[in-house]
Amino acid sequence: MKKSQRFKRTIKLKKAFSANDEEHEDENASTTSTSTSRSKKPIIVRPKVKPNPQPLLPALESSIDMEKAVILSPDFFQIEALDLATRLLGKLLRRDDVVLRITEVEAYRPNDTACHGRFGITERTAPIFGPGGHAYVYLCYGLHTMLNVVADKEGTGAAVLIRACAPVMGLETIQQRRGQNTNKPVLLAGPGKVGQALGISTEWSNHPLYTPGGLEILDGPEPEKILVGPRVGIEYASPEHVSALWRFAIADSPWISAPKSTLRPA
DNA sequence: GAAAAGATTAAA
DNA sequence: TTAATCTTTTCC
Numbered sequence: 164m165k166k167s168q169r170f171k172r173t174i175k176l177k178k179a180f181s182a183n184d185e186e187h188e189d190e191n192a193s194t195t196s197t198s199t200s201r202s203k204k205p206i207i208v209r210p211k212v213k214p215n216p217q218p219l220l221p222a223l224e225s226s227i228d229m230e231k232a233v234i235l236s237p238d239f240f241q242i243e244a245l246d247l248a249t250r251l252l253g254k255l256l257r258r259d260d261v262v263l264r265i266t267e268v269e270a271y272r273p274n275d276t277a278c279h280g281r282f283g284i285t286e287r288t289a290p291i292f293g294p295g296g297h298a299y300v301y302l303c304y305g306l307h308t309m310l311n312v313v314a315d316k317e318g319t320g321a322a323v324l325i326r327a328c329a330p331v332m333g334l335e336t337i338q339q340r341r342g343q344n345t346n347k348p349v350l351l352a353g354p355g356k357v358g359q360a361l362g363i364s365t366e367w368s369n370h371p372l373y374t375p376g377g378l379e380i381l382d383g384p385e386p387e388k389i390l391v392g393p394r395v396g397i398e399y400a401s402p403e404h405v406s407a408l409w410r411f412a413i414a415d416s417p418w419i420s421a422p423k424s425t426l427r428p429a
Numbered sequence: 430g431a432a433a434a435g436a437t438t439a440a441a
Numbered sequence: 442t443t444a445a446t447c448t449t450t451t452c453c
Contacts (some may be wrong), residue, residue: 269436277436287449305435305446324436355437396436
């Protein structure tokens with residue numbers, strides 16, 4: 164690694180730990196982005212989509228009373244990742260007028276050969292080792308922004324990937340950001356789709372989810388039954404971690420990503 | 430310094 | 442089934 168790169172890396176690490184809300188105010192803009200620490204950012208042109216007038220399905224998500232939804236405290240997140248994963252099911256993700264109900268998650272844990280924290284603290288993974296309740300956002304395949312919720316105490320290195328959601332509010336905005344004029348599960352069933360629907364980039368990594376404004380997690384209706392299964396797309400991990408049943412979803416929800424066949428009642 | 434692969438998605 | 446697209450990590 165060159166000296167200049169090392170310097171840049173140090174600066175970014177400091178930034179990653181600074182939990183600063185002011186870094187990403189302008190990200191709703193659909194044209195260009197500011198050139199901060201990242202050298203070049205793509206120009207994102209979102210296709211214009213006519214809003215779909217049909218009501219949200221199923222009925223549960225459209226009956227959630229947002230007036231009563233309260234933001235969750237840091238304590239909620241500072242528990243073991245498997246516990247946090249199941250407890251996040253049914254909770255609400257909000258960014259401005261868009262509200263999503265979390266329907267599917269995966270836990271990534273310390274000493275887990277599938278966890279991004281397995282190589283220790285790096286520029287990208289620093290938020291995972293911070294206190295629970297912050298976001299960890301990373302770019303997958305150079306295209307998709309994946310949202311995780313950091314779990315447990317500072318220094319642990321665990322997180323929960325949000326794999327799918329159901330729309331609660333802001334369907335029009337969601338459809339515009341996704342470029343899909345639909346209210347079917349294809350709209351939000353998949354981790355990259357959730358990130359796109361929320362309009363977040365890696366700049367949001369380390370954003371606190373327990374403070375008002377920006378991106379928040381609110382209390383929501385608890386699921387009655389849940390499904391469990393092995394995690395998706397981690398073939399590179401050790402066999403015990405590939406087979407570990409650390410994927411969870413709300414039973415009976417249509418808002419679940421592929422593959423569904425590996426999920427079983429808990 | 431180069432190369433490979435990735436917690437994916439949408440279109441062919 | 443495959444291309445898109447770029448950061449991180451590993452290998453020589």
